[in-house]
Amino acid sequence: MIPRYTRPEMASIWEAQTRFKIWFEIEAHAADAMAELGVIPRESAKAVWARARDAIFDVARIDQIERETKHDVIAFLTHLAEIVGPEARFVHQGMTSSDVLDTCLNVQLTRAADLLVDDVDKVLAALKKRAFEHKMTPTIGRSHGIHAEPVTFGLKLAYAYAEFSRARDRLVAARKEVATCAISGAVGTFAQIDPRVEAHVARQMGLTPEPISTQVIPRDRHAMYFATLGVVASSIERLATEIRHLQRTEVLEAEEFFSEGQKGSSAMPHKRNPVLSENLTGLSRMVRAYVTPALENVVLWHERDISHSSAERMIGPDATVTLDFALIRLAGLIDKLLVYPANMQKNLDRLGGLVHSQRVLLALTQKGASREEAYTLVQRNAMPVWRGEGDFQTLLKKDTDVRKYLTEADIEEEFDLGYHLKHVDTIFKRVFGES
Numbered sequence: 001m002i003p004r005y006t007r008p009e010m011a012s013i014w015e016a017q018t019r020f021k022i023w024f025e026i027e028a029h030a031a032d033a034m035a036e037l038g039v040i041p042r043e044s045a046k047a048v049w050a051r052a053r054d055a056i057f058d059v060a061r062i063d064q065i066e067r068e069t070k071h072d073v074i075a076f077l078t079h080l081a082e083i084v085g086p087e088a089r090f091v092h093q094g095m096t097s098s099d100v101l102d103t104c105l106n107v108q109l110t111r112a113a114d115l116l117v118d119d120v121d122k123v124l125a126a127l128k129k130r131a132f133e134h135k136m137t138p139t140i141g142r143s144h145g146i147h148a149e150p151v152t153f154g155l156k157l158a159y160a161y162a163e164f165s166r167a168r169d170r171l172v173a174a175r176k177e178v179a180t181c182a183i184s185g186a187v188g189t190f191a192q193i194d195p196r197v198e199a200h201v202a203r204q205m206g207l208t209p210e211p212i213s214t215q216v217i218p219r220d221r222h223a224m225y226f227a228t229l230g231v232v233a234s235s236i237e238r239l240a241t242e243i244r245h246l247q248r249t250e251v252l253e254a255e256e257f258f259s260e261g262q263k264g265s266s267a268m269p270h271k272r273n274p275v276l277s278e279n280l281t282g283l284s285r286m287v288r289a290y291v292t293p294a295l296e297n298v299v300l301w302h303e304r305d306i307s308h309s310s311a312e313r314m315i316g317p318d319a320t321v322t323l324d325f326a327l328i329r330l331a332g333l334i335d336k337l338l339v340y341p342a343n344m345q346k347n348l349d350r351l352g353g354l355v356h357s358q359r360v361l362l363a364l365t366q367k368g369a370s371r372e373e374a375y376t377l378v379q380r381n382a383m384p385v386w387r388g389e390g391d392f393q394t395l396l397k398k399d400t401d402v403r404k405y406l407t408e409a410d411i412e413e414e415f416d417l418g419y420h421l422k423h424v425d426t427i428f429k430r431v432f433g434e435s
Contacts, residue, residue, distance in 0.1 A: 005283060005321070005322060005325045005326075006321050006325060007321070007324055007325055007328065009115060009324075010112060010115055010320055010321050010324040010325075011317075011321060013108050013111050013112055013115075013317075013320070014108065014316065014317035014320075014321070016057075016059045016062075017056070017057060017059065018108075019104060019108070020057040020059070020062065020076060021057070022104045022107050022108070022205075023073075023076055023100050023104055024052055024055070024057070024080065025204070025205065026099070026100050026103050026104060026183075026201055026205065027048070027077075027080070027091050027092060027095075027100065028045075028048050028049050028052070028053075028091075029200060029201045029204040029205065030092075030093075030095060030099075030183055030193075030197050030200070030201050031044070031045040031048050031090060031091055031093075032045050032049075032200065033194075033196060033197040033199075033200035033201065034090070034093055034094075034193075034194075034197055036200075037194055037196060037197070039093060039094075039194070040090035040093060041090065043087075044087040044090040045090070047084060047085070047087040048084055048087060048088070048090075048091060051083055051084045051085065051087075052080060052083045052084055055083050057076075057079065058079060061079055061082075062075045062076055062079045063075070065078050065079060071097070072097075073097040073100055073101065074097075077091065077092055093192075093193070094185050094191075094192030094193030094197075095183060095185060095192075095193060096185055096186045096215055098182065098215050098216045098217075098304060099182055099183045099184065099185065101309075102182050102213075102216055102217040103181045103182060103183065103201065103205065103207065103217075105222075105312065105316060106178050106179060106180055106181065106207060106217065107205055107206070107207065108316065109175075109178045109179075109222075109225060109316065109320070110175050110178065110179045110206065110207070112316075112320035112324075113171055113172075113174060113175035113178070113225075114175070115320075115324055116171050116229075116232075116320065116323060116324060116327065117168060117171050117172060117175070119323075119324055119327035119328055119331070120164055120167055120168045120171060120232070120327060121168070122327070122328065122331040123164050123327055123330055123331045123334065124161060124164050124165065124168070125331070126331045126332075126334040126335040127157050127158075127160050127161040127164065127334055128161055128432060129335070130154075130157050130334055130335070130337065130339075131154045131155075131157035131158045131161055131428075131432075132154065132428075132432075133154070134152065134153040134154040134157065134339060134341075135152060135154035135424060135428060136152055136154065136421060136424060137152050137153040137154060137339070137341050137344065138150050138151075138152055138153075138341075138344065138345065138348060138417060138420075138421065139151060139152060139153045139156070139253060139341075139344035139347070139348065140344070140347050140348050140355065145245075147347075147350070147351055147354070147355060148355070149355050149356075149358065149420055150348060150355055150417055150420040150421065151420070152421060152424055153253070153254070153339060153341075153344065154424070154428070155424060155427060156242065157334075158427060158428060158431045158432070160235075160238075160239045160242075161431055161432070162431050163235050163238070163239075164235060165431075167231070167232045167235050170228045170231060170232070171228060171232065173228070174224060174225045174228040174229075175225075177221050177224050177225060178221050178222060178224075178225045179206070179207050179208060180202075180207055180208055180209065180210040180217055180221065181198060181201055181202035181205060181207035181208065181209055181210060182198065182209075182210040182213035182215075182216070182217045183197050183198035183201050183202075184198060184210070184213050184215070185215075186215055187214060187215050187303045187304075188212065188213040188214045188215045188216075188303065195209075198210075214302075214303040214304055215303050215304040216300065216303075216304040216308075218298075219294075219297045219298045219300065219308055220298050222294055222297065222308075222312070223291075223294045223295045223297065223298050225294070226290055226291050226294035226295075226315060226319055227291050227294065227295070229287055229290070229291070229319050229320070229323050230287055230288040230290070230291040232287075232323060232327075233283070233284035233285075233287035233288050233323060233326065234284060234288065236280050236283075236284050236323075236326050236327065236330055237280065237281050237284035237285075239330065239334075240276075240277035240278075240280035240281050240284070240330070240333075241277070241281065243256065243274060243277040243333070243337070244274045244277045244278060244281070247274045247277075251343075251347065252340060252343050253339070253340055253343050253344045253347065254337055254338060254339050254340065255272065255274075255337070255338040255340070256272075256274050256275070256276050256277065256333060256336075256337065256338070257333075257336035257337065257338060258272045258338075276329060276332075276333045277333065279329070280326055280329060280330055280333070283322050283323075283325065283326040283329075284326060286318070286322050287319050287322050287323050287326070290314075290315040290318060290319040293311040293315055294311075294315060296311075297311055297312065348417075351385060351386070351392075352385045352390070352391035352392050353385070353391055353392035353393050353415055354382055354385050354386070354392050356392070356414055356415050357378050357382055357392070359414040359415075359419065360378050360396060360406075360411070360414050361374050361375060361378045362374075363405075363406060363410060363411075363413075363414050364377060364378070364402070364405050364406065367405035367406060367410075368405060369405050377399065377401055377402050380399070381395040381396050381399055381402070393411060393412065393415055396411050397411055
């Protein structure tokens with residue numbers, strides 16, 4: 001985790017103190033269940049809670065013990081015994097390290113998912129607000145980066161809203177996928193621990209029991225989780241890239257907010273660069289980079305190994321922290337985005353009416369021209385406009401072959417900008433509902 005791209009709410013999920021607190025809760029809840037089943041004395045389970053519930057675990061002490069034991073869970077249990085006293089001998093009865101580690105990881109991932117869903121909600125709120133603000137602001141749609149036909153800027157934001165709505169659904173599904181608990185003992189057979197202990201711990205930790213674990217929770221769950229984060233990151237980059245293109249000097253249809261005192265370049269005082277959206281592009285690449293190790297972690301030897309462990313210690317915090325930061329940055333970027341309708345109209349008019357070429361093509365076919373002839377006639381008049389030799393409507397009116405099919409009034413009718421926007425309301429209702 002790099003402080004520059006880290007928000008405290010997400011970072012706290014991955015702090016050592018939080019991790020040890022979750023480990024303690026898993027162990028203490030398991031002790032409660034074992035006491036209820038008569039495996040350990042009830043007073044011992046109560047003592048664990050009473051003496052360590054509010055404890056601040058000594059991270060340095062745990063690290064010191066681990067340097068000797070070379071085992072993080074044993075180091076924690078040793079430190080816990082220092083706090084609890086003799087009653088600690090009943091902690092971890094029949095359990096294995098992965099019971100604690102995997103259940104803890106899934107608690108952390110579900111908490112991270114809750115924050116990420118909340119982040120997406122902020123992005124959605126910003127997109128919806130700006131989409132309705134520019135619902136009917138005409139702009140040029142582009143395919144291959146080239147002017148195509150008119151759209152509205154509101155539609156551009158509606159595209160993103162629909163995409164992030166899907167992102168939200170995927171995050172909710174990913175949270176459910178990873179919200180499982182395993183307290184099944186060595187190789188997952190429950191030989192040394194009753195399955196009812198697992199059920200109790202799962203209930204207390206807000207998880208569901210893993211149907212079958214092999215000492216570890218299957219890593220296809222985690223692969224799906226991190227793959228989802230990668231897809232969300234790609235959606236962030238898609239929108240960020242759109243903004244970067246729209247901010248180019250020769251386009252300048254939208255621009256990142258530029259605050260008082262902000263500097264764009266150390267050398268050129270005039271510069272206003274799309275630094276936020278460029279930053280989002282880079283952060284998105286990093287989140288996607290964590291997907292590959294998550295996929296490779298699915299494959300473990302036999303019932304378990306720890307080849308996944310080192311990777312997860314990095315990708316768990318880093319992927320969630322980075323995506324959290326990126327989503328909040330994106331929400332702010334959209335909320336403060338500067339939009340220039342006059343430049344949008346200027347760019348719409350830049351090609352002398354060529355954006356209406358399909359309408360003319362279809363009008364010719366409706367009046368009897370074959371599609372091949374109509375295409376030839378329209379393209380014949382379009383190419384000079386590309387070269388700056390007149391405007392499209394005037395050339396069409398002068399073309400005697402075109403005039404065999406279309407009157408001047410017919411041609412003028414095909415240049416109505418509003419025609420392209422007649423279904424904007426329909427699209428908005430599909431995306432945002434009736435609100």
